[in-house]
Amino acid sequence: MRSLIDILDLSVEELDEMVKVAEDIMADPAKYAHKCDGKKLATMFYEPSTRTRLSFEAAMYELGGNVLSVASAASSSAAKGESVADTAKMISCYADILAMRHPKEGAPLVASMNATIPVVNAGDGGHNHPTQTLADLLTIHCEKGRFDNLTIGLCGDLKFGRTVHSLIAAMCRYPNVKFVLISPTELKLPSYVKTEHIKPSGHAYEQTTDLEAVMPQLDVLYMTRVQKERFFNEEDYLRLKDSYILTPEKLKNAKKDMIIMHPLPRVNEISVAVDNDPRACYFKQAYYGKIMREALILKLLEVQ
Amino acid sequence: MKIDSIQNGIVIDHIAAGRGMQLYHLLQLDKLECSVAIIKNVTSRKMGKKDIIKVDGKVDIDIDAIGYVDPKATVNIIRNGELVEKRDIVLPERLVNVIRCKNPRCISSTEQELDQVFELKDREKGIYRCLYCEAKAEN
């Protein structure tokens, strides 16, 4: 029985396999419409994330399965003092697979250690969010046709942006990938991500504060939100925030086939004027996320 | 300074000077009924200065915990006044309930009965990370 807690729990071969299944689902959704008949997915969300929860639930419905949904788990069992371990054992009696989101780092791992059904980490605080990375990977694969020979620009809050850390860890496993790390100095990528992932992979990387200067070399531009509360003072935030807002002007020198990604929700870091640009992929990314969650459910439930 | 040799017990020798007390607390030697001696700043030919801990009693101690604090320490088991066993110390792969995770966002801070587990991630640098949240252990 497998669970997915960290994106690196999946080998490169398994990811390739899942991408193949995802592409097959997109090509022929009807073939998959009854694969999970009679199966139940439980979604236990201890903090709200409507987008992620709906994506999991839509994925299960697409496969013909059913959903037991606890949208505000924090106000039910945990408030009564039930441990994550006990909750996992209890859910195992009702459902076939569990997707858990929890504000505490490591909670889904604790659930997986106690459950008798597969557990999917649907986000644990600022730690991991592997199904977002699955969505990102499928987006890159479908839109660029490959995982190798890519220059990937990551822009915005690289310090606290967990989706950036996981995407780097996952992409480091493919050959000839270059990372361009674009952020204000205050929000640079933590050094452990470089020493534990980028450096051992031998991949090139470059750090810069200037998005426009590096734009022409990028195959992928992954935008993230620069949040006000990450700054010590308002002045720094106001001074820096515009440099990391994507506008049609900043895209002038970008490659014609570059893709623009964003984990969503967007606030203002991508101007709405960019939405009609054919390179904008962030809404498609949400679609790919649902498809990849379908592939994941099939894999973890061992449905052929 | 001389401390009587022990008859049955454990001598933890070659502890880096200054780490003796840390080890004393980590091994929870304060909870033992038998005699325990911490000898600080002993002159050592090899190390300059070192700490030694002697426990006079048949007790089980967590060798892994010693490896975490000071992998260069040595452990001698004494029976009937004689050295019967020298244990090598290596950095253990896993530390269970030796140290606590200090990350307030970690599930181990709220889930009371959870074991505190740390895993060795870099043997050369001796880096341990929390199993749950991957926070680095602070030595």
Ligand SMILES: [Zn+2]
């Ligand atoms: Zn922890």
